[in-house]
Amino acid sequence: MMPTSLCCGLCSVLITAAAAAEPPPTQLETHRTESLRERLTEREDKRRPDHPHTIDLAGRPLTLSGELVLELGTQRAPGLGGAARKRSQRVGVLELEAFYPFDEHWSAFAQLRLAAERERVAGSAGGPTARFVERGEFWLHRRNLRGSGVDVDIGRLKFEDERRWWWDEELDALRASYDVDDLEVIAALAREQARVRSDRRGIDPERQRVRRWLAQATWSHDKAFERHLMLLHQRDRSAAETPGQVVAAAAQDESDVDGTWFGIGAHGRIELGAAGRLDHRFDGALLRGRERRIRYGDEAPGVVDSMQRHRLRGWAFDAGLRWTLSGEHDPRLFAGFAQGSGGAPDAATDRNFRQTGLQANEAGNGGVKRYPHYGVLLEPELSNLRIRSLGAGLSILDGSSIDLVLHRYRQQVPSPQLRGAHVSTEPAGRFARLGTAIDLVLALDEWQGPVLKLIASRFHAGPAFGALEGRRQHLLLLELTLPF
Numbered sequence: 001m002m003p004t005s006l007c008c009g010l011c012s013v014l015i016t017a018a019a020a021a022e023p024p025p026t027q028l029e030t031h032r033t034e035s036l037r038e039r040l041t042e043r044e045d046k047r048r049p050d051h052p053h054t055i056d057l058a059g060r061p062l063t064l065s066g067e068l069v070l071e072l073g074t075q076r077a078p079g080l081g082g083a084a085r086k087r088s089q090r091v092g093v094l095e096l097e098a099f100y101p102f103d104e105h106w107s108a109f110a111q112l113r114l115a116a117e118r119e120r121v122a123g124s125a126g127g128p129t130a131r132f133v134e135r136g137e138f139w140l141h142r143r144n145l146r147g148s149g150v151d152v153d154i155g156r157l158k159f160e161d162e163r164r165w166w167w168d169e170e171l172d173a174l175r176a177s178y179d180v181d182d183l184e185v186i187a188a189l190a191r192e193q194a195r196v197r198s199d200r201r202g203i204d205p206e207r208q209r210v211r212r213w214l215a216q217a218t219w220s221h222d223k224a225f226e227r228h229l230m231l232l233h234q235r236d237r238s239a240a241e242t243p244g245q246v247v248a249a250a251a252q253d254e255s256d257v258d259g260t261w262f263g264i265g266a267h268g269r270i271e272l273g274a275a276g277r278l279d280h281r282f283d284g285a286l287l288r289g290r291e292r293r294i295r296y297g298d299e300a301p302g303v304v305d306s307m308q309r310h311r312l313r314g315w316a317f318d319a320g321l322r323w324t325l326s327g328e329h330d331p332r333l334f335a336g337f338a339q340g341s342g343g344a345p346d347a348a349t350d351r352n353f354r355q356t357g358l359q360a361n362e363a364g365n366g367g368v369k370r371y372p373h374y375g376v377l378l379e380p381e382l383s384n385l386r387i388r389s390l391g392a393g394l395s396i397l398d399g400s401s402i403d404l405v406l407h408r409y410r411q412q413v414p415s416p417q418l419r420g421a422h423v424s425t426e427p428a429g430r431f432a433r434l435g436t437a438i439d440l441v442l443a444l445d446e447w448q449g450p451v452l453k454l455i456a457s458r459f460h461a462g463p464a465f466g467a468l469e470g471r472r473q474h475l476l477l478l479e480l481t482l483p484f
Helices: 004-019 027-041 463-468
Strands: 053-057 060-076 086-101 106-121 129-142 150-160 168-180 183-190 210-222 225-236 255-271 277-296 304-324 332-340 385-396 400-411 433-444 451-461 472-483
Touching: 027 086, 027 106, 086 129, 150 183, 168 210, 225 277, 433 463, 451 463
Parallel strands: none
Antiparallel strands: 053 060, 060 086, 060 472, 086 106, 106 129, 129 150, 150 168, 168 183, 183 210, 210 225, 225 255, 255 277, 277 304, 304 332, 332 385, 385 400, 400 433, 433 451, 451 472
């Protein structure tokens, strides 16, 4: 649930604003308000009506909107047995939000979700469904602080980059941004202040007492080329468990990382005349830091078995091209290559790159809707991994698209660990070639509101899975989004 103090604070500000209301805004002011709302609240992965519902509050519009997302999925793993991995799937989310501008400088936004989530295991019908209330974005925005040109946000804020490679997450944070000419600079300090979901007693142990400093600088030479610098510094001050200590299941945290991620990126477009256009992109990152790794006993669940400390040294990059041909249906061909460093995980210096923990790794490759660009079914983290992707897509009907993508996976160093992946068993750790996957993504956006997405994905196990080589795992997912 959202913090009581913050909720009461926003309510008191609303009351004060209403009491000091000015005369009704002019048509120009109304247009400025709409532009401000769109700039601050509209997200690329969200669909909102062109004319949302508004209520006049103290002479200014209180805008109400939201969406209902329904998912239906099935997953099978014929022959891929072993230690099956659980995968949480949200089967329904009702999102409600409100935006209110107090004046030309101050505005507020609140977002609440009612969600149902089911934990699935490959090859099973799924476990019980959890229902909960979740706090989403909830912030105050101050435009042009004291005439400096700096905008300030405080509350639960949304952080996202172009390909969700660095972050795509909501965090309790204070953020400042400065945008002038071709340069935009963002700096933020984040730390979770309260639980996010009503069905959990407190802050998730992975985020308990974790402080993050985030920074991003983006330079746009023109609309066809953009460069950026990224930085994330993290300090984890979680309680240090000792061997033999008993830790409740809800409080177990297997990794505490003090680290710094910094990197560069660029993306742009080259017009090819009658041959269409070529889009190119690159992201690269270095990781430096330390990790405290806690292992809990198998025979005595909840008892700390051991604690180890490691230095972290890693690197990764992700590059790609997309060629959009001229002609009917805008045919697209695209290719990507991503690689994250690897090494022995138990060495004094762990050279396995790991992403920030805030990433989503989603892109649209020119299509209507985003999807995991490292594979919908496997969806791994870019750690000790090399991924080659090749795909093609078409625009169909008036506002829809279809994409077919092939992925090939290979570990840098053969290992039984595959960070973040949703395949139903672990590699054997003797061979590097993990296998291949194929994704078919159909997105239909032909109506004034509803969006339908259908995904079919298959993973084919390679030699890295030992005796299970050649076995397959399948995923079918249907998602319906109804904005209002």
